[in-house]
Amino acid sequence: MGFTEVYDYVAGILDWLAAGGPIEGTSAGQPRAGDVARGDVPTCGLDERLGEVAARAHAAGWDACVVVNQERVVLGLLRAKELDGDPGSRIEAAMRPGPSTFRPHVPVAELAHYLVDHDVENAPITTSDGRLVGLLLRDDALRAAHGHHQAEGDAT
Amino acid sequence: MTQAAPVVDCAACGKAIDGCELCERPDCPTAICYRCLSVALRQASPDLHDHGG
Numbered sequence: 001m002g003f004t005e006v007y008d009y010v011a012g013i014l015d016w017l018a019a020g021g022p023i024e025g026t027s028a029g030q031p032r033a034g035d036v037a038r039g040d041v042p043t044c045g046l047d048e049r050l051g052e053v054a055a056r057a058h059a060a061g062w063d064a065c066v067v068v069n070q071e072r073v074v075l076g077l078l079r080a081k082e083l084d085g086d087p088g089s090r091i092e093a094a095m096r097p098g099p100s101t102f103r104p105h106v107p108v109a110e111l112a113h114y115l116v117d118h119d120v121e122n123a124p125i126t127t128s129d130g131r132l133v134g135l136l137l138r139d140d141a142l143r144a145a146h147g148h149h150q151a152e153g154d155a156t
Numbered sequence: 157m158t159q160a161a162p163v164v165d166c167a168a169c170g171k172a173i174d175g176c177e178l179c180e181r182p183d184c185p186t187a188i189c190y191r192c193l194s195v196a197l198r199q200a201s202p203d204l205h206d207h208g209g
Contacts, residue, residue, distance in 0.1 A: 014201065100177055106197045117186060118179035
């Protein structure tokens with residue numbers, strides 16, 4: 001077939017997608033969680049105090065903060081409800097530990113459907129080894145899904 | 157005295173779980189387990205055979 005260099009990606013196609021590898025095909029154009037997630041979401045560590053973290057997040061215009069370790073592996077999540085807790089408490093005690101995380105290749109329209117259905121305002125997007133890519137906001141996901149749907153309609 | 161964990165069934169596969177994997181609510185009417193959510197969002201492949209063989 002004329003290919004001179006061929007590789008076997010042993011970890012499989014799902015791992016390739018989860019790592020953000022490029023893809024081709026009919027569904028390659030649809031927006032994915034990793035494209036829409038906000039990489040500038042505030043982060044904090046386990047040992048910080050909630051009051052300082054909440055002030056930092058609010059000053060940056062956020063009502064959420066992702067708790068990560070030094071390798072940016074997600075440990076927990078502070079949504080609006082947690083950020084409004086006791087300012088003196090340690091993050092480790094205040095956070096939602098082990099939140100559900102999603103891979104960057106997940107079609108944003110499908111994730112938006114679940115976020116609406118379950119009334120969840122945001123979701124952390126991570127690589128398959130747990131490193132933070134960004135926080136996907138439900139409104140961003142809906143907007144991206146709607147925009148793609150409209151663009152597809154215009155193209156036909 | 158310890159309190160028993162609330163149990164809800166996954167709406168997709170029927171497995172008993174402590175709470176919905178997505179919203180974490182123990183009383184979620186459309187609760188979904190980790191496995192079914194991963195498969196639905198194409199983060200994981202479905203099992204080829206129910207019996208695992």
